[in-house]
Amino acid sequence: MLKLAQQPREHILELKKQWESQYSEMKAAGLKLDMSRGKPSSSQLDISNGIFDCLSSSDVMKAEDGTDCRNYGLLDGIPEAKRLFSDMLGIPAQNIIIGGNSSLNMMFDAISRAMTHGVYGSKQPWMKLDKIKFLCPSPGYDRHFAITELFGFELITIKMNSDGPDMDEVERLVSNDSAIKGIWCVPKYSNPEGITYSDAVVKRFAHLKPAAEDFRIFWDNAYAVHDLYIADQLLNIFDECKAAGTEDMVFEFASTSKISFPGSGVAVMAASENNIKQIKSILTIQSIGPDKLNQLRHVKYFKNMDGIRQHMKKQAEVLIPKFELVTNMLERELTELGLVSFHKPNGGYFISVNVPNGCAKRVVQLCKEAGVVLTAAGATYPYGKDPDDSNIRIAPTFPPLSELKTAMELFCLCVKLAGAEKILSV
Amino acid sequence: MLKLAQQPREHILELKKQWESQYSEMKAAGLKLDMSRGKPSSSQLDISNGIFDCLSSSDVMKAEDGTDCRNYGLLDGIPEAKRLFSDMLGIPAQNIIIGGNSSLNMMFDAISRAMTHGVYGSKQPWMKLDKIKFLCPSPGYDRHFAITELFGFELITIKMNSDGPDMDEVERLVSNDSAIKGIWCVPKYSNPEGITYSDAVVKRFAHLKPAAEDFRIFWDNAYAVHDLYIADQLLNIFDECKAAGTEDMVFEFASTSKISFPGSGVAVMAASENNIKQIKSILTIQSIGPDKLNQLRHVKYFKNMDGIRQHMKKQAEVLIPKFELVTNMLERELTELGLVSFHKPNGGYFISVNVPNGCAKRVVQLCKEAGVVLTAAGATYPYGKDPDDSNIRIAPTFPPLSELKTAMELFCLCVKLAGAEKILSV
Numbered sequence: 001m002l003k004l005a006q007q008p009r010e011h012i013l014e015l016k017k018q019w020e021s022q023y024s025e026m027k028a029a030g031l032k033l034d035m036s037r038g039k040p041s042s043s044q045l046d047i048s049n050g051i052f053d054c055l056s057s058s059d060v061m062k063a064e065d066g067t068d069c070r071n072y073g074l075l076d077g078i079p080e081a082k083r084l085f086s087d088m089l090g091i092p093a094q095n096i097i098i099g100g101n102s103s104l105n106m107m108f109d110a111i112s113r114a115m116t117h118g119v120y121g122s123k124q125p126w127m128k129l130d131k132i133k134f135l136c137p138s139p140g141y142d143r144h145f146a147i148t149e150l151f152g153f154e155l156i157t158i159k160m161n162s163d164g165p166d167m168d169e170v171e172r173l174v175s176n177d178s179a180i181k182g183i184w185c186v187p188k189y190s191n192p193e194g195i196t197y198s199d200a201v202v203k204r205f206a207h208l209k210p211a212a213e214d215f216r217i218f219w220d221n222a223y224a225v226h227d228l229y230i231a232d233q234l235l236n237i238f239d240e241c242k243a244a245g246t247e248d249m250v251f252e253f254a255s256t257s258k259i260s261f262p263g264s265g266v267a268v269m270a271a272s273e274n275n276i277k278q279i280k281s282i283l284t285i286q287s288i289g290p291d292k293l294n295q296l297r298h299v300k301y302f303k304n305m306d307g308i309r310q311h312m313k314k315q316a317e318v319l320i321p322k323f324e325l326v327t328n329m330l331e332r333e334l335t336e337l338g339l340v341s342f343h344k345p346n347g348g349y350f351i352s353v354n355v356p357n358g359c360a361k362r363v364v365q366l367c368k369e370a371g372v373v374l375t376a377a378g379a380t381y382p383y384g385k386d387p388d389d390s391n392i393r394i395a396p397t398f399p400p401l402s403e404l405k406t407a408m409e410l411f412c413l414c415v416k417l418a419g420a421e422k423i424l425s426v
Numbered sequence: 427m428l429k430l431a432q433q434p435r436e437h438i439l440e441l442k443k444q445w446e447s448q449y450s451e452m453k454a455a456g457l458k459l460d461m462s463r464g465k466p467s468s469s470q471l472d473i474s475n476g477i478f479d480c481l482s483s484s485d486v487m488k489a490e491d492g493t494d495c496r497n498y499g500l501l502d503g504i505p506e507a508k509r510l511f512s513d514m515l516g517i518p519a520q521n522i523i524i525g526g527n528s529s530l531n532m533m534f535d536a537i538s539r540a541m542t543h544g545v546y547g548s549k550q551p552w553m554k555l556d557k558i559k560f561l562c563p564s565p566g567y568d569r570h571f572a573i574t575e576l577f578g579f580e581l582i583t584i585k586m587n588s589d590g591p592d593m594d595e596v597e598r599l600v601s602n603d604s605a606i607k608g609i610w611c612v613p614k615y616s617n618p619e620g621i622t623y624s625d626a627v628v629k630r631f632a633h634l635k636p637a638a639e640d641f642r643i644f645w646d647n648a649y650a651v652h653d654l655y656i657a658d659q660l661l662n663i664f665d666e667c668k669a670a671g672t673e674d675m676v677f678e679f680a681s682t683s684k685i686s687f688p689g690s691g692v693a694v695m696a697a698s699e700n701n702i703k704q705i706k707s708i709l710t711i712q713s714i715g716p717d718k719l720n721q722l723r724h725v726k727y728f729k730n731m732d733g734i735r736q737h738m739k740k741q742a743e744v745l746i747p748k749f750e751l752v753t754n755m756l757e758r759e760l761t762e763l764g765l766v767s768f769h770k771p772n773g774g775y776f777i778s779v780n781v782p783n784g785c786a787k788r789v790v791q792l793c794k795e796a797g798v799v800l801t802a803a804g805a806t807y808p809y810g811k812d813p814d815d816s817n818i819r820i821a822p823t824f825p826p827l828s829e830l831k832t833a834m835e836l837f838c839l840c841v842k843l844a845g846a847e848k849i850l851s852v
Contacts, residue, residue, distance in 0.1 A: 037498065045496045049483040057475040070471045072463065072688045100526050101717045108712040116541050116553060116577060127542060127553050150711045151542060262498045264719040285569070285576045286534040291527045291717065293690040
């Protein structure tokens with residue numbers, strides 16, 4: 001079949017009629033499915049259940065430095081947990097601060113601290129400045145954008161290319177505007193597109209010369225070990241920054257939320273010595289230290305990076321069929337019709353789909369009316385406004401495979417319907 | 427024996443010589459003891475070890491509303507944990523937000539949010555104001571004062587009476603100065619004096635008429651169930667505020683840090699409906715929600731308030747001999763000499779000792795030189811400055827009884843020495 005837009009008008013009308021009838025049938029089936037958030041499925045979580053058996057009342061609850069993990073102490077985590085994350089991220093343990101159960105919360109706190117106290121190198125707290133701006137490569141992660149929106153930053157959309165953010169634009173903007181204080185990045189299996197930044201992009205990040213002396217790259221390495229196929233290789237930004245003399249410019253974040261349990265995982269932040277020192281000077285007032293027993297559980301369960309890799313292979317076994325179902329259906333149902341473009345990711349949690357301009361909201365609405373909740377159209381752009389109304393984030397991990405199939409059938413149908421409506425309206 | 431200050435000079439010199447000789451002996455023994463922080467002892471923690479067996483891989487990890495506690499969801503906690511804290515604090519579950527592992531962190535976050543976004547009823551974020559002040563009943567909790575100091579508040583010392591803060595002064599100050607944004611309170615078994623606020627004091631708090639429309643009472647009910655003897659009764663400030671129409675004026679905090687495990691407990695905040703709504707509007711950006719599995723563990727272990735009460739009785743059995751050792755030794759060694767005054771608390775974690783004016787730093791120094799670390803003198807006052815240099819906080823919970831005895835022998839000796847030095851220097 002050829003591209004829908006190139007078909008004769010009568011043929012499109014005929015197809016639309018068929019699709020409407022199929023849609024009515026599906027709507028009548030009374031579906032109730034949620035593909036809105038990147039949540040692991042129950043069977044994925046089951047893979048991690050061994051963590052529950054790692055600490056029982058007969059165990060000694062001591063960290064390797066002798067600290068009783070049941071008591072106060074260790075502001076930045078137990079040594080063996082720091083070492084595990086050090087191995088995962090390729091960053092020395094002394095540059096790591098273990099946090100609570102959420103890297104997003106650590107990012108929020110990092111922005112909040114910058115607002116009230118500045119970061120290392122700030123002349124004043126960011127809240128004392130007249131105007132502050134943040135770069136948002138888009139499509140991107142809505143919860144990142146929401147944090148900087150909450151604190152009153154002007155959000156600037158940066159185009160995403162196939163190898164990462166548009167670095168020409170990033171370089172041009174940060175070198176000329178000292179109000180730009182940072183940029184949100186998900187450098188490996190980006191949320192939502194599943195793109196991994198190329199070596200050239202990472203190197204250009206490390207060599208940025210921002211006008212703001214306290215500019216920070218928020219490097220959310222959320223999917224560092226979340227490979228499905230042959231792993232994308234991400235250059236270590238810390239090594240690159242060190243070589244470029246810009247190591248104070250980057251805050252890196254990660255967590256086990258999508259390795260072990262969302263909400264009961266272990267989060268981590270990495271930064272230069274100067275940054276760590278400044279952060280700890282505030283953290284020592286803010287925190288009594290993170291949950292050491294949960295760190296101990298995680299280290300006992302995963303043991304080392306080999307353990308994490310083995311574990312993530314088991315997760316991939318559950319996820320691959322879901323990702324393939326989505327990409328195969330998009331390919332089969334929509335690509336030839338010219339109604340979607342998407343990147344098939346090698347890992348991560350999402351598939352980002354571009355439908356014809358002006359159709360994303362309509363697709364999400366049609367799906368919702370038939371009982372399938374998708375991430376809101378526009379959510380992947382600053383202020384929830386996709387200028388093309390084209391991008392939809394598909395989160396295939398949560399529903400069981402059979403439900404996912406039904407949901408994708410509906411999704412493809414809704415894209416066809418919205419596409420036909422669009423073409424016919426011109 | 428009569429008061430030291432009333433003895434003939436020669437007699438004091440003679441006693442001092444004896445005490446110096448005893449001090450040299452103790453110093454030579456090479457002690458290494460820490461009584462600086464309110465940490466539970468290892469044997470106290472053992473009482474809670476059953477918590478580790480409450481979740482194993484074969485358990486169903488669902489909250490009573492069906493939420494899979496291993497996954498994302500529930501920003502403010504699982505219903506059964508909210509109910510447990512509701513029972514503990516006498517506050518409806520809908521007024522409760524469960525947090526992470528630390529109520530101190532929740533207090534920090536509450537202040538931080540107020541700085542960047544204000545509280546319910548604020549005309550602007552507190553950080554936009556020229557001058558902000560906070561009331562600090564003293565002696566009080568150093569980590570409270572440190573939070574407001576970090577954010578640039580002017581800290582105002584309020585005298586503590588035997589039934590709570592000097593309410594005449596509190597009323598006078600808050601009604602006349604709109605820069606005063608709040609007050610720190612530990613209303614039951616106050617840190618460090620172990621005083622419980624009288625009904626009259628609580629009622630006067632509820633009837634405050636602050637000049638600042640966004641004044642907040644930070645009601646840190648850290649020792650709500652930490653009774654040693656017949657429990658002190660604290661009036662429920664929420665009920666009093668509701669009756670007075672001032673329910674938006676109070677933020678209450680508590681945690682299980684000193685019920686189960688410090689660092690791996692469950693913290694909680696309670697507030698009015700208006701406050702909860704404003705807080706959640708920010709929290710939904712900040713947080714993915716607290717660790718639900720740890721909440722589930724706690725609820726499964728304690729079950730209900732009866733379970734907590736039984737558990738705290740076991741803790742009291744470990745703590746009572748330590749508190750009695752301290753108070754008996756102070757009484758026997760120092761009271762008749764006129765060298766101390768202190769309140770014997772019915773619960774909590776501390777004994778607050780007043781030594782003769784100008785002697786506290788010297789006592790702490792003498793103890794340190796002989797190997798016993800106490801809380802820094804002055805720590806219980808804003809900016810770490812005790813105007814009388816008189817108050818010392820004794821934290822008797824951590825050392826085993828035998829070590830505590832040795833440490834207290836040294837402490838009493840150091841008070842005698844410092845007292846004698848002071849008297850002789852006049």
